[in-house]
Amino acid sequence: MIETDVLVIGGGVAGLLAAAKAADEGVEVVIVDRGSGASYQSSGVIDVMGCLPEGEITLSPLEGVTQTIECLPQHPYSVISSERSVADVIKEATKCLLDMASTHEVRFDGNIEKNVILLNTIGSFKITCFYQSTMSGGTLNKLDGASLLVVGFNGLAGFNPRFCASGFKHFASKFNVELRKADGVKLSLPALRDFNLTFIELARMIDKDEFREILAKKLRDETVKGNTSHIALPTLGLRKHYESMRILREETEAEVFELVSPPPSVPAQRLMRALEEGVAEKGVRILRGYKAVGFKSEGRRVMSVILDSGGKHFPAKAGAYILATGKFIGGGLVEEEDKVKEAVFNLPLYDERGKALRGQKIPRLLARSPFPQGGHPLMGCGVKVNAQMKPVVEGEVVYENLFVAGSLISGYSYVREKSGMGVATATGYVAGISAAIYVG
Amino acid sequence: MGKKEIDHISRILAEEKIVVFSPYEDEIYSEIEKCQNCSLCLAFCPVFEVTDKFYPGPRGIADELSRDVREFWRASNIVYMCTLCGQCQEKCPVNAPIPEVVVLLRSKIFVQRPDLVPEELKTLLENVSKYGYIFEPMSNEERGESLKGRLEMIGLPLTKDPPLEKGSKIAYFPGCQAETRLLDVKEAGKLVLEAFNVNYGIPEGWKCCGLPIRLIGDSAMADELQRGFFEKIKELGVREVVTTCAGCASELRAAAKHLGSGIHVRHLIEFLFEEVGVDVISRKACNGGNVKVALHEPCHLGRHVGRYVVAYAERILKALPNVNYAGMKGADECCGAGGLLKFHDPTVSAAIRSRKLDVISKSGAGLVVAPCPLCTVNISEGVARRKLSVGIDDFTVFLAKRIYSKEV
Numbered sequence: 056m057i058e059t060d061v062l063v064i065g066g067g068v069a070g071l072l073a074a075a076k077a078a079d080e081g082v083e084v085v086i087v088d089r090g091s092g093a094s095y096q097s098s099g100v101i102d103v104m105g106c107l108p109e110g111e112i113t114l115s116p117l118e119g120v121t122q123t124i125e126c127l128p129q130h131p132y133s134v135i136s137s138e139r140s141v142a143d144v145i146k147e148a149t150k151c152l153l154d155m156a157s158t159h160e161v162r163f164d165g166n167i168e169k170n171v172i173l174l175n176t177i178g179s180f181k182i183t184c185f186y187q188s189t190m191s192g193g194t195l196n197k198l199d200g201a202s203l204l205v206v207g208f209n210g211l212a213g214f215n216p217r218f219c220a221s222g223f224k225h226f227a228s229k230f231n232v233e234l235r236k237a238d239g240v241k242l243s244l245p246a247l248r249d250f251n252l253t254f255i256e257l258a259r260m261i262d263k264d265e266f267r268e269i270l271a272k273k274l275r276d277e278t279v280k281g282n283t284s285h286i287a288l289p290t291l292g293l294r295k296h297y298e299s300m301r302i303l304r305e306e307t308e309a310e311v312f313e314l315v316s317p318p319p320s321v322p323a324q325r326l327m328r329a330l331e332e333g334v335a336e337k338g339v340r341i342l343r344g345y346k347a348v349g350f351k352s353e354g355r356r357v358m359s360v361i362l363d364s365g366g367k368h369f370p371a372k373a374g375a376y377i378l379a380t381g382k383f384i385g386g387g388l389v390e391e392e393d394k395v396k397e398a399v400f401n402l403p404l405y406d407e408r409g410k411a412l413r414g415q416k417i418p419r420l421l422a423r424s425p426f427p428q429g430g431h432p433l434m435g436c437g438v439k440v441n442a443q444m445k446p447v448v449e450g451e452v453v454y455e456n457l458f459v460a461g462s463l464i465s466g467y468s469y470v471r472e473k474s475g476m477g478v479a480t481a482t483g484y485v486a487g488i489s490a491a492i493y494v495g
Numbered sequence: 496m497g498k499k500e501i502d503h504i505s506r507i508l509a510e511e512k513i514v515v516f517s518p519y520e521d522e523i524y525s526e527i528e529k530c531q532n533c534s535l536c537l538a539f540c541p542v543f544e545v546t547d548k549f550y551p552g553p554r555g556i557a558d559e560l561s562r563d564v565r566e567f568w569r570a571s572n573i574v575y576m577c578t579l580c581g582q583c584q585e586k587c588p589v590n591a592p593i594p595e596v597v598v599l600l601r602s603k604i605f606v607q608r609p610d611l612v613p614e615e616l617k618t619l620l621e622n623v624s625k626y627g628y629i630f631e632p633m634s635n636e637e638r639g640e641s642l643k644g645r646l647e648m649i650g651l652p653l654t655k656d657p658p659l660e661k662g663s664k665i666a667y668f669p670g671c672q673a674e675t676r677l678l679d680v681k682e683a684g685k686l687v688l689e690a691f692n693v694n695y696g697i698p699e700g701w702k703c704c705g706l707p708i709r710l711i712g713d714s715a716m717a718d719e720l721q722r723g724f725f726e727k728i729k730e731l732g733v734r735e736v737v738t739t740c741a742g743c744a745s746e747l748r749a750a751a752k753h754l755g756s757g758i759h760v761r762h763l764i765e766f767l768f769e770e771v772g773v774d775v776i777s778r779k780a781c782n783g784g785n786v787k788v789a790l791h792e793p794c795h796l797g798r799h800v801g802r803y804v805v806a807y808a809e810r811i812l813k814a815l816p817n818v819n820y821a822g823m824k825g826a827d828e829c830c831g832a833g834g835l836l837k838f839h840d841p842t843v844s845a846a847i848r849s850r851k852l853d854v855i856s857k858s859g860a861g862l863v864v865a866p867c868p869l870c871t872v873n874i875s876e877g878v879a880r881r882k883l884s885v886g887i888d889d890f891t892v893f894l895a896k897r898i899y900s901k902e903v
Contacts, residue, residue, distance in 0.1 A: 056806070091586045095535055248548040251555070255537045259544065293538075319535040343827075344585055344802035365801020384588055 057342070059085040060494045061487075062360060062373035064347045064399060065387070067092030068476060069461025069483035070379035071330045072152055076487025077377075078337040079151075082494055086339060087362055087371065089346035091327075093384035093462070094479070098181060098315050099322025100190070101152065101480065103145060103167060104132075105182035105473025110428065114170045116184045116477075117142050129409030129439070129466035131478045135485055137442040142167075145477060148484030149185065155333030160297075161325050162188045171196065172230055175315040176214050176289050178222025182473050187322050189291045189300055192312030195232050202236040204283040204309075206274065209241050210249040211257060213317065214289050216241055238281060242273055254290050258321040261292040261299050271306035278307045286311045290321045345369075347380070347399045357454045360399065374494035377486050378446075379460040382437065387463040393417055395436055400457065403448045405465040407435020411448075430471040437465030443493075444486040456493060460486035512607045513564055519753060520599055527596055529589040530557040536583035536593070541829050542576050542836070545846035550576055553583035553593040560596055567600055568608035574600045575613055576843065578836045579710070580829035581798035594799075597834070598709055605712025615838045616711045623716075627702035628671040638678065645679045649892065651899055654685055659696030659731055665766075666728045667695045668747065670740035671703050672868035680868045683895035684739040684763060690779055690898045691771045695737070698728055704738075706746035710835050718754070721747070725756040736760045739891045741793035741867035742833075745800050762796060763891055764866055768807035777814040780897035788812055788893075789823040789860035791851075791874065793867035797827050808866055808890060815897055823863075825854035830865075832873035848877045855885055866890035 061077045063070045066088030074084045104119030106112050108126040113119045124133045124141060136144045146167055153163045165171060165185040172180045172195035180195065191197075203223065207216030216239030224237045243249070246266055248256065260266045274286060291313040292299045303311040313322070331341060348368070349361040359370040380387030380398060389398045393416045397404060404412045406420070407430075420433035438446045444458040460483040462469060469475030508515060516524060536553040537543050543552035550573055551558070559570040577597045584593050604611055619629050626632055633641060646653055659666050667688060673680035688695045701724065705717035724747075728736070736751075736758055738744050744762040751758040761769075767776055790812060792805040805827070813820045831837065831847030851874065855863055863885060865871045871889040878887055888896075 056803070089585075090590065091535065091588065093588070095586075096533065096588065246547075251551065253534050253537055255534065256543075319533055319538065324538050342802065342806070344798065364803040364806075365799075367801055367803055369803060386588075 056369040057085055057087075057362070057371035058373070059083045059371075060374050061085075061377060061490045062087065062371050062375075063377045063379060064360065065092055065379035065381060065385060065461070066331070066341060066343070067094035067379060067381055067385060067461060067479065068097075068152070068330065069381075069479040069486075070377065071334050072148065072480050072483030073377045073379055073458075073460045073487035073490070074339045075155060075334045075337055076151060076484050077491040078334065078339050080488065080491035080495060082491045084339045085371070085373075086334070086341045087345040087347060088341060088343050089386065090343070093381045095323055095327050096318035096384060097323045097476065098318065098320050099187060099324075099326045100173070100181065100183040100315060101149060101163065101185035101476040102181075102183035102473045103149065103185075103477035105170060106471070110471065112182060116167055116170050120145065123472075127466065129405070131440070131464045131467055131482050132474075134440060134442055135481055144485065145481045148481045149477070151484060152330070152480050153185065156326055156329045159329035159332045161329040162297075164188045164191045172226070173315045174219070174223050174287060175317070176219065177317060178215075178219040180226050181315045186315075187313070187325070189296050189313040189322070190315060192285060192310040193287055193314060195227060195230055198227065198234060198285060199232045200235050201285045202281065202283050203234055203238070203285045203287060204277060204281055205237065205239040205287045206277070207239060207241045207289065208247055208252060208257060209243040210247060210252040211289060212251050212253065215239070219287075219314075236281070240277055242270075244269060244273070254316055254321050255293065255324070258290045258293040261290065262295045267299055267302060271303055274303060274307045274311075278309050283307075283309050285309060287314050288312070289314055289316060293321055293324060296325065350400055352454060355452065355455050357400075357457050375456045375458060375490035377458045377460055377490050378463060379483060379486070380463055382434075382462045385462065388436065390417060395420070395433070397438060397463070400446075400454070402438045402446050402453060404436055405439045406432055407466060407468055409439065409466055412436060430468045434470055435465060435468045437463050439466070440464055443489040444482060445489070458486040458490050511565065514603055514606050523592055523595045523599055524560065526592050527557050527560050530554070530587075530591040531589065532558070533588065536587055539582040539586045541580060541582070541831070541847045541850065542578060542843060545850070546576065546843055549573070556596060556600070557591060557593055559600060564603070565607070567603040568611055570600050571604050571608065571611040574604065575616070575839045576836065578794070578829050578831060578833035578844075578847065580794040580833055582829070585798055601710065601712040602714040603712075605714075612712060613839050616835055619707060619835070619838060620711050620713060623703050623708055627700075628675050629703050629707045630671055630675040632675045642678045642682070646682060649679060649896055650901065651679065651682060651686060651895055653682065654689070656685070656697045657695065659698040659728065659733060661731050663694055663696040663731065663733055664735060665693055665695035666698050666733050666736045668701060668704065668736050668738040668743055669697065670738055670743040670868065671707075672872065673739060677868040677872055677889060679892050680739055680871075680889045683889070683892040686895045686899060687763065687767070687891060688737070691767070691775070698724070704740075704743040704746050705750060706742045707835060709746070718750075721750040722754055722756075725751065725754065725758050728758070729756070734758060737763055737766045739763050739866075739889070740869065741795035741800075742869060745795040748800060762800065762804055762866065764796075764808045764811065765800075765804050768811060773810055773814045776811055777816060780894055781816045782900035783817060783897050785817045785819065787819045787821050787859065787861045789821045789855070789858045789863045790826055791823075791830065791863050791865040791870055792827040793865060793870045794827075794829050794833055796866060812864070818897075821858055821860045823854060823858040823860065825851075828854060830870045830873050832869050837873060845877070848873060852877050852881055852883065856883060860885060862886040862888060862893070864888050864890045864893045
């Protein structure tokens with residue numbers, strides 16, 4: 056039923072970027088997406104590399120990448136490019152993503168040379184190099200000497216401003232930044248539900264002029280009372296975030312910014328909507344509600360992918376296929392009889408160090424402690440790829456017209472490294488080019 | 496355990512108002528355990544977007560199932576607010592079947608605390624008992640006039656209802672909306688089937704498909720109606736049902752599977768696409784002037800039956816001569832009428848419809864077609880109220896017009 060040059064399976068950041076790049080190369084692209092991927096569950100910032108291979112935090116993403124390539128030959132960044140500089144590939148890929156986002160009203164700040172420490176809503180921090188410009192005011196280096204007010208809302212679940220404020224003080228001193236003052240306040244606004252309020256509801260309310268006015272007034276009072284220079288809010292809105300930021304800054308004469316928030320965060324909703332619009336503009340069709348459940352192959356060629364819609368199966372034929380189904384949250388890896396399995400092509404799986412999984416049961420891939428130093432081996436499992444992003448087993452390409460992008464690739468742990476979006480972006484970018492070259 | 500013991504236990508359970516789950520309900524119950532309470536669904540729920548404070552959204556509804564089974568009734572203030580659009584389930588990372596939870600909760604409340612079932616819904620249920628349809632039918636005279644007027648307006652002939660007989664291949668199921676309100680849909684359905692020489696009949700004494708009844712909470716009655724309907728057509732040796740309504744299609748299809756009836760239920764679009772083919776359809780439906788058409792994708796077709804049906808509809812529209820298909824961003828957004836919300840809370844329903852009208856205005860289409868009479872009526876009302884210049888047609892009526900129109 057579906058026929059196209061390139062079929063992308065999965066609509067997360069990796070899939071969208073692969074689609075965008077392939078479309079840029081002039082081929083016809085269709086994305087099939089069963090619903091929403093793990094990118095919708097992200098924080099909406101683009102991190103490239105947050106630590107060195109030994110686990111130490113680094114403020115230089117490229118240094119992190121360089122050391123990673125030296126130490127970990129199986130890491131996606133190590134395999135991504137055999138000819139060109141990896142840093143250049145990552146730069147181009149992130150630029151492609153950020154351009155697409157900014158033309159659809161989601162602007163980013165930051166650069167790939169430098170990681171920043173962004174405060175988050177659980178009172179700790181996030182290391183990243185690109186962040187939405189609504190978060191810019193909250194980079195730790197800009198907060199030296201600041202009098203910070205963390206603003207919460209009565210009923211907003213999972214956000215305690217006073218707790219956050221004390222956490223920020225603690226972490227700031229660790230990074231040699233001194234906050235002159237950090238206080239938390241919980242506003243009680245009658246327009247809001249006073250229990251189980253969510254970030255998305257709050258964001259929608261801030262989008263509304265009437266509510267924003269009330270909020271601005273409250274914030275102004277608080278600013279005067281506490282002689283505040285910086286105001287941290289859990290969100291600045293879903294669609295009118297820039298307008299809200301501008302107005303609240305004008306009204307309070309303080310630097311108002313948004314904290315990084317846990318999944319599913321409002322900034323991630325904004326980013327994903329912007330990217331979906333961006334790829335649609337490039338002529339990519341996104342078919343939602345189709346789940347890839349199987350495939351047909353002849354020799355080393357994938358002939359079609361079987362899609363399920365409402366229990367009915369349809370073949371989707373393409374010249375090349377890009378598999379960007381993610382890991383466990385995205386549904387790319389599934390559990391079957393206590394073992395990990397790649398869901399669509401049943402591709403052979405490898406662990407983080409590049410060793411083949413030979414039917415190990417899942418409990419054996421989990422460390423004993425819940426938060427182990429090196430992470431759980433399970434989180435580094437996935438498919439092994441070559442420089443064109445084709446899945447390989449023992450050095451041999453499995454299917455010549457299949458490409459893999461995103462967290463389905465083995466050899467790294469984004470949770471530990473803080474490299475999830477960077478790897479998704481870079482591998483998506485390379486897979487998109489490779490697939491387009493293959494069919495074109 | 497002997498019969499005596501089982502009876503004894505059942506009696507105690509009944510006294511305690513503990514309703515035993517069916518195996519099907521058990522399955523839903525265990526599926527919903529996958530919900531991680533992540534709240535991603537809240538970003539997509541149309542009801543959550545337009546209501547304030549009191550409605551907790553899909554996530555909150557999933558939470559309700561963690562209550563003691565005797566206290567499911569406590570969800571009565573929220574569970575009737577759902578339109579069953581299915582956005583939450585589709586976007587859910589673990590595909591938690593929230594719409595099914597809504598139906599389950601409604602059915603438990605119906606048994607445990609019938610006093611908490613909204614009055615407007617009870618009235619609809621009485622209609623089914625009285626007339627067999629969810630809406631009160633017009634008088635014969637009124638119906639005749641209305642039908643004549645409508646058909647004249649759109650230029651379609653009036654034909655007799657062919658009864659379903661032994662040897663008929665297809666049972667055509669018009670659905671309550673087409674039988675009692677949007678009368679031209681039923682006529683158009685007949686004309687389209689005739690145009691493609693389909694051997695069909697309308698089952699005598701057919702009644703409501705069961706969807707609204709299930710949504711009110713009377714699962715037992717819905718099951719009984721559906722079982723009766725399938726048995727009746729099976730007696731005539733008919734194995735296939737075609738309907739022009741998205742709601743009937745999804746409900747009858749699910750019921751056919753759930754009751755193990757062996758009946759194949761399809762929406763007219765699905766039937767035409769698979770049995771007649773786009774080429775033949777476009778050759779027949781070649782009349783009428785130039786028109787820029789957008790497709791509204793009913794939730795019950797797109798998300799409950801499967802996205803492929805709306806993809807079929809799109810393919811058919813694109814193939815019709817003189818039809819300029821306009822892709823509509825937000826085509827799959829709910830019109831607000833689903834889940835009986837339109838009857839239970841017209842204000843919230845209209846607020847959701849208003850979002851749909853924004854989508855329609857932006858599409859630039861001259862005509863929006865909806866393969867569901869319920870959506871068609873609801874959207875038309877909104878369009879009339881807002882005085883938009885766009886036309887709204889049921890898909891079947893639109894197709895019949897393209898086949899029978901004198902205009903070339």
